[in-house]
Amino acid sequence: MVQSIAIAGNSGPRVRSDCEITLEMKERGGINIDLTSKVKTLYGESIRSLTIEILEFFGIKNASVKIIDSGALPFVLAARLESVIKQLIDTDLEYLQELIIENTGSTTRNRYRFSRLYLPGNTPGLMINAGLHSADGIILDLEDSVAPEKKDEARILVRNALRQVNYYGAERMVRINQGDRGLEDLRFVIPHNVNLVLIPKCESTNYIKRVEEEIYNIKKEQSLSLNLNLNLNLNLIPVFLMPIIETALGVENSFEIARASKDVVAMAIGLEDYTADLGVQRTSEGKESFYARTRIVVAAKAAGIQPIDSVFSDVGDMDSLKQNVQASKALGFEGMGCIHPRQIPVIQNGFAPDEREIEKSKKIILAFEKAKRQGLGVVALGTKMIDLPVVAHANRIIERAIRLKLLYPDWIDTFREED
């Protein structure tokens, strides 16, 4: 017997911006919608009409739909409805909403990734205003924060969020699942202009290659089909990769992983899983992971990518977080995951360039400008030659310092006069 009733989404007193939908397929009788919502007066009609539109899109003519709404936005309603439909009928159709203009941008390989906020991939309430916290990146997580039985519906919600949620300039990231499920997850994120994919429990270059190949295939298929609702050539937009090292085997292969693909731009360590793999307790001193952390910094830097430290679990202890960030930066890490918005400013400021770095960067840029003015082929600071990547790095530091108001945008003019 074919299943004829399905449920998706969440409801309950603590649920916000979500809805729970129960769909029952019928032989006849048309569409019946039973809507419970505090905002029924205001949005009842638009909820009903979107529901009908989506059911029609999937060719459903007779069904009873029960919606318990807790303030779901259209992208959430659409995701939940598509989820229940796909539990009952087999279809390749996708009900895609507009990719908003703010989400059509691409990011660059070397942009800073000091902080990135983890959001559970099936909790829309946390997604809507996440961009306001000014993290460098926002991660929609399909892995550990989503219960196994919710993984399918999370994919559709994340897909819709990538198209509809304004990230206010944060890099738009998704953490896929491990193994084969992770590769399947890609079909739900790659066509929707995700900027960066996090690869959890990465242990081999082979898996990176498989991810890379799958992304290539998806893009290729996509470019043959109708190209979204924008003239966005996905083949020209990079999807960056950030493997997360969470096992001893991952540590052993970290250098190879870091350079497994030109799209790998950063490599993170996940200490909760890493210490579990080692069978040790995670301590604040961190002797048990010192080797792994320092090795990952070196592996990442050797491959020319950013080393990213593990999240700090105690969201209540800001002082310890601050010390943790300082220690992390002192070892060479260039960022850290956040599991609560309040961690973001501490992490952003902690990894920000310090006085010493800003001063050195100024000197490098000034030396470079001077050499250019004098038509010299070689740039030197004192007796030391300076090559172009060093100049580029100095420029990034100065840009960030200006953004963080640690430096006036016109700082260079003052110096030019003195020169």
Next chain:
Amino acid sequence: MVQSIAIAGNSGPRVRSDCEITLEMKERGGINIDLTSKVKTLYGESIRSLTIEILEFFGIKNASVKIIDSGALPFVLAARLESVIKQLIDTDLEYLQELIIENTGSTTRNRYRFSRLYLPGNTPGLMINAGLHSADGIILDLEDSVAPEKKDEARILVRNALRQVNYYGAERMVRINQGDRGLEDLRFVIPHNVNLVLIPKCESTNYIKRVEEEIYNIKKEQSLSLNLNLNLNLNLIPVFLMPIIETALGVENSFEIARASKDVVAMAIGLEDYTADLGVQRTSEGKESFYARTRIVVAAKAAGIQPIDSVFSDVGDMDSLKQNVQASKALGFEGMGCIHPRQIPVIQNGFAPDEREIEKSKKIILAFEKAKRQGLGVVALGTKMIDLPVVAHANRIIERAIRLKLLYPDWIDTFREED
């Protein structure tokens, strides 16, 4: 001129359970035995008859035998006698005593190896009751604890001990010598159901391969010849390998060594030799070996085998040993060698699963049981999926906790009711 007189074994006021035998080959006159022993009245006759039996076995008809006995058991007397005989005549014969039923067992890849007691391979007095100390393993050492001129006789003694000494359930291990001599040592231990071979100063996968091949060859020959005195199919019984890393080169190749053979189940570090190779002094803080130790933990875990820490030399200082074990476990080591029986309980308890590990293991096992009862394909703890190796590991922790009386054997029943 062919040598006609030989000596083997030990005598003297501090020697126990050993004997010194001097054999002189004669042209005529039959067998003359000159026995000195405190237990002559009780055992004189059996010593004489065993001596005559062995001489006959090797076809010796005329000889003078001088035995200074200090309470040698038959396996020791037989070993010493075979040693003097083989110094004088060239023979492939081996006088093999019964392989006692307790020594016919095999062990498993993942069993705990918290403690293993080193015994000098040519000192029978220490072997006889070694099994009573409940170490996870007992090592008969042919390498550093045996003087060069005693190495040949130690092989025969170790061979006999493997057949005759009751280990009371401890894993039966032998440390072979380095290089070619180590490969030759294998002929003396592999046919006698050794459970695990320690490979000292291991520096390359190549040597592991040679050991593996030699073991394979010995087993093959053995299975063609009369199969001991038991129906023991050696080809079905694994001989596990534990390479010991004792040099910088070994550290460099540690990951490759750890996975050089499916029979490698653990990898140890030997700090006395390692610090000597580095030309540094071994300190209690251990900064000089921190890199090597943490790297070996990661290499071993990445290869799915047990990382084993170095022995602690000061057998009088139990407090420092205890701290040492705690620090060792905190880094991920799963065991440590012992050079004195009194170290065993400290090491056993130190590496034993702690409260936190036991609690976590319970949760994992309960989640697994529940998922099985509910017919779920996926096991999860919270939102986190749990795979089978994690369940197996939890089971090992629970078993050890029960064995150490840290947990009641029926703990699970209490929980099932609550469920």
Next chain:
Amino acid sequence: MVQSIAIAGNSGPRVRSDCEITLEMKERGGINIDLTSKVKTLYGESIRSLTIEILEFFGIKNASVKIIDSGALPFVLAARLESVIKQLIDTDLEYLQELIIENTGSTTRNRYRFSRLYLPGNTPGLMINAGLHSADGIILDLEDSVAPEKKDEARILVRNALRQVNYYGAERMVRINQGDRGLEDLRFVIPHNVNLVLIPKCESTNYIKRVEEEIYNIKKEQSLSLNLNLNLNLNLIPVFLMPIIETALGVENSFEIARASKDVVAMAIGLEDYTADLGVQRTSEGKESFYARTRIVVAAKAAGIQPIDSVFSDVGDMDSLKQNVQASKALGFEGMGCIHPRQIPVIQNGFAPDEREIEKSKKIILAFEKAKRQGLGVVALGTKMIDLPVVAHANRIIERAIRLKLLYPDWIDTFREED
């Protein structure tokens, strides 16, 4: 228009043992020399005649030469003059002075390299008495201590110094530049019996191979041409290599680099550049470089070469230097660069063998001597076998101890009697 005027060398109130030469090529009028020198009365004539000799050697008949002399020795004057000439005319000729007898020696692979003094390659004032400080090695630096626009003239000065400066037994080293310029530098040092070449910012075995090949080619060409002014067969004299690891990529490849060529005898780490590559601040505690330093020690020892630590920058703080050296030796380093002569004795004494090492070496040598006297094939200390590299190492320790007057040269005789 072809350039007709050139300048080389240094002048000014703080310049010693150098000269600044301005050469202007003329159509006619012969050679005009304008010499300013405090030692004009004493050396004016010899300066003039050397100048004329060199101009003639390069076929220059009409020129105006302005020399501001600050006490330049002939090898400096010759270098400066050749530098200005080569800026104006294109020639493969080299004006080579005598290779003094003290500089015709070779060194050995395993000799101690506790201290090596860095000298800027274009500052002759520091070169002349550098050998008096008894460093194990003296480095003429063509890389970071020479400004880009001075690099060409530094090569010629270093070449002349290799031939003419007495190093009083110090190993004669040159640090070449990075990349292709470094390979070109070799033509200026290899034919002049340099003992060891330092390769800065080494990141790959490939570059070592290129250096090795270039050295081979230079030696081959050299052996075909007139062989200097001595019967020195360069092909028989090794040029040792010391790569310097200064980046994360160098650390990742350090083991491969250490064994990339049989001529690599030591590997150093340069922490100023390394911490810059990691983007971290160098601290006195050194947590940020602990992984890299310990990894390099292991990589070097695994390859059988000497690990050398970074220079200590604060030339005024002798106490911290001393602690630094102790910590460095405790980790296994066997030497350290010096940037000031006063650092040399602290470093020499700090790395010198200590009481424990000397005692152990004595025992090893005595055991070896005894085994030799007794005609034994195997040397043992206690039950532990000793192989020949261990004996050789003990001999080196004893030699150094005697040189540092920590041991009487005839120590062994006392023991032999006791034996």
